Amino acid sequence: MRRLLAVALFVLVLAPGRASGDEAEEARLRVRLKPELAASVIEVVRSTAAQGLPTAPLVGRALEGASRQADDAAILDAVERYAAGLVGARRALGATARAAELDAGAGALMAGVPEDSLTSLKRARPSGSLVIPLIVLSDFVARGVPVGSASNTVLSATRAGAADPALLRMRERIHDRILRGEAPAGASREELRALLLKTHPSNERGGREPSEERRP
Amino acid sequence: MKENVRSIHPRTVAHAFAWVLAFSACALAASAFAASASADPAEGEALRPEWLRAPETRGPLAAAIGVDAQRAWWGIDGAVPLSFWLPRTRTNVENVPAFGLGLSVTGSATSDASNLHYSALIDRRTRLTGGWLGVATGGSGVQSSRFRVGTGLWRAVAPFEFEAGVVSGMEQGVTREVTHWTVAPDTFRSHDTTSVNDVDRLAFSTTAHSAIRWRFGRMELGAMGGLTLGPRNTPLRWAQATMHVQASPHVLVMAAYGQRPAASMAFEPAAGGYTMLGIRVAPWASHDWGVPRSTAPVAVRWRAQPLEDGGTVIRLRCHNASRVELAADFTDWAPVTLLSTGNDWWERSVTIPPGLHEVQVRLDGGVWQVPPGLPRTAREFAGDVGVLVIE
Numbered sequence: 001m002r003r004l005l006a007v008a009l010f011v012l013v014l015a016p017g018r019a020s021g022d023e024a025e026e027a028r029l030r031v032r033l034k035p036e037l038a039a040s041v042i043e044v045v046r047s048t049a050a051q052g053l054p055t056a057p058l059v060g061r062a063l064e065g066a067s068r069q070a071d072d073a074a075i076l077d078a079v080e081r082y083a084a085g086l087v088g089a090r091r092a093l094g095a096t097a098r099a100a101e102l103d104a105g106a107g108a109l110m111a112g113v114p115e116d117s118l119t120s121l122k123r124a125r126p127s128g129s130l131v132i133p134l135i136v137l138s139d140f141v142a143r144g145v146p147v148g149s150a151s152n153t154v155l156s157a158t159r160a161g162a163a164d165p166a167l168l169r170m171r172e173r174i175h176d177r178i179l180r181g182e183a184p185a186g187a188s189r190e191e192l193r194a195l196l197l198k199t200h201p202s203n204e205r206g207g208r209e210p211s212e213e214r215r216p
Numbered sequence: 217m218k219e220n221v222r223s224i225h226p227r228t229v230a231h232a233f234a235w236v237l238a239f240s241a242c243a244l245a246a247s248a249f250a251a252s253a254s255a256d257p258a259e260g261e262a263l264r265p266e267w268l269r270a271p272e273t274r275g276p277l278a279a280a281i282g283v284d285a286q287r288a289w290w291g292i293d294g295a296v297p298l299s300f301w302l303p304r305t306r307t308n309v310e311n312v313p314a315f316g317l318g319l320s321v322t323g324s325a326t327s328d329a330s331n332l333h334y335s336a337l338i339d340r341r342t343r344l345t346g347g348w349l350g351v352a353t354g355g356s357g358v359q360s361s362r363f364r365v366g367t368g369l370w371r372a373v374a375p376f377e378f379e380a381g382v383v384s385g386m387e388q389g390v391t392r393e394v395t396h397w398t399v400a401p402d403t404f405r406s407h408d409t410t411s412v413n414d415v416d417r418l419a420f421s422t423t424a425h426s427a428i429r430w431r432f433g434r435m436e437l438g439a440m441g442g443l444t445l446g447p448r449n450t451p452l453r454w455a456q457a458t459m460h461v462q463a464s465p466h467v468l469v470m471a472a473y474g475q476r477p478a479a480s481m482a483f484e485p486a487a488g489g490y491t492m493l494g495i496r497v498a499p500w501a502s503h504d505w506g507v508p509r510s511t512a513p514v515a516v517r518w519r520a521q522p523l524e525d526g527g528t529v530i531r532l533r534c535h536n537a538s539r540v541e542l543a544a545d546f547t548d549w550a551p552v553t554l555l556s557t558g559n560d561w562w563e564r565s566v567t568i569p570p571g572l573h574e575v576q577v578r579l580d581g582g583v584w585q586v587p588p589g590l591p592r593t594a595r596e597f598a599g600d601v602g603v604l605v606i607e
Contacts, residue, residue, distance in 0.1 A: 028548060032548065054571075056545070057545075057572075059545075060545035060549075060574065061596070063545070063548045063549045064574075064598050065596070065597045067543065067549035067597075068597040068598060070596075070597045074596070074597075075597075078596045078597070099571060100572045100605070103572045104603075107572075107593050107603075111593065111594060131572065131605060132605070135572075135591045135603050135605070136591060138592075138593040138594075138603070139591035139592050139593065139603070141594075142592045142593050142594045171591060172589075179343075180344070
């Protein structure tokens with residue numbers, strides 16, 4: 001009975017708001033996009049919403065394309081791919097993932113990070129938010145760190161218990177190293193090693209790539 | 217027996233060396249202060265020797281005039297980007313090698329069309345290192361050569377820049393021929409008869425140089441020195457100290473003390489061989505091409521502060537900017553203008569719902585860029601965007 005009451009309360013309080021949010025999103029799309037494109041994008045948005053996935057990133061993609069004068073087909077393609085990315089992110093992160101995590105996860109998948117890496121990240125931090133680790137992962141890839149090294153760096157740091165501020169500080173230091181001319185892969189490896197040594201001073205070999213560890 | 221007399225006086229060279237040493241000591245001391253303020257190059261800051269023509273730092277064409285202790289001179293130089301696959305005004309943060317072609321023509325006040333000096337070089341550069349290879353010919357008098365070939369390397373370690381190069385070629389030089397004749401009318405008497413003639417002669421010569429430059433704001437101080445090996449293999453030392461001030465995006469004021477041989481300036485159209493004063497004008501310095509980095513608008517700090525009413529104040533600190541815009545998913549990617557609040561800060565209050573957001577900023581109508589300090593991610597249409605998390 002108490003459960004039913006909670007569901008009813010949810011429907012009363014949130015459902016109207018959600019409906020008005022959807023209407024507002026659709027209105028924004030209709031104002032900025034051509035009618036045919038708006039209809040196609042709205043169809044994708046509704047389909048995504050029906051799966052319980054966040055729709056704001058899809059609206060953002062469409063409006064981003066419109067403001068940069070992208071052609072209609074490219075905009076629709078980008079929206080559809082991001083919707084697929086959200087589905088993939090939920091598959092990798094689990095049904096309990098929050099909207100921001102799904103958004104960050106889809107961004108990482110779009111950047112070329114495999115779903116397996118997201119799943120490993122979820123296992124490394126099962127209860128905490130993955131928003132910052134996923135943002136840091138996408139940032140590394142955008143700065144030229146190879147996807148494998150970027151995934152390994154964030155995963156190793158998260159497994160070692162690095163909190164979000166530590167991850168963000170590592171990101172800044174890697175960024176500084178890259179600006180000074182260091183190779184992105186080397187910069188991420190060195191900073192991961194430094195972070196792991198700080199976390200576990202006894203782990204002197206921390207941060208090495210698995211392939212390096214196998215070397216004689 | 218012949219004897220060469222060089223046109224550069226050794227005492228003046230020693231004097232210039234003393235100046236350069238003193239200058240270098242001052243520069244090194246000052247660097248300790250500068251390093252604490254800006255040890256690293258800012259994101260997006262392209263580093264390179266100013267003389268290597270770079271359209272992305274001052275447009276495709278520039279002209280220089282100057283006077284030195286010997287003559288008035290002028291130079292025109294152009295630069296063509298050869299890396300067509302790279303966006304011209306895009307920051308080379310990824311360190312992708314880029315190539316450029318530089319062309320120049322120089323002359324003196326008395327030059328006619330037949331004795332102008334021409335040079336062409338190809339340079340390869342990443343963000344912090346580069347190299348060049350060039351050929352040159354022409355000139356008049358002691359400045360002239362039939363053919364010169366040069367190469368060099370540079371490396372930036374902000375705020376310093378190190379450079380080394382070598383130029384070889386057939387140099388025109390005034391050679392004083394001293395001829396001794398021993399006259400012996402008979403076995404008991406003899407005497408020397410000496411005749412001296414100045415002759416213009418081509419001779420193979422190699423000049424090696426190195427330079428250190430220190431940039432602080434709009435000013436650049438430099439010290440350059442080198443050796444020239446002539447036909448007799450007696451090394452000639454030379455040195456010059458320089459000061460450049462970027463008066464505006466279009467105008468560079470140049471001054472130098474000391475001497476440089478013509479070979480070391482063969483690829484540098486805005487340099488004087490002696491103590492000199494000059495000015496370089498780059499009429500097409502613009503956002504479409506590029507402006508000198510000391511005058512380029514640059515965003516240095518980003519702040520997003522939540523307000524009690526649920527809004528958020530976006531604050532951005534920018535140097536040299538006269539217009540600052542922001543576009544983000546929470547503005548539906550429509551540009552909104554930030555207002556100046558003084559001391560290089562710009563701000564605007566916006567409503568940002570909780571969650572993950574993407575944002576870009578644009579200074580003076582330039583390229584959209586990631587706000588400083590924000591994590592970035594790549595997007596299909598906007599390129600790299602900053603990621604903002606609102607709790």
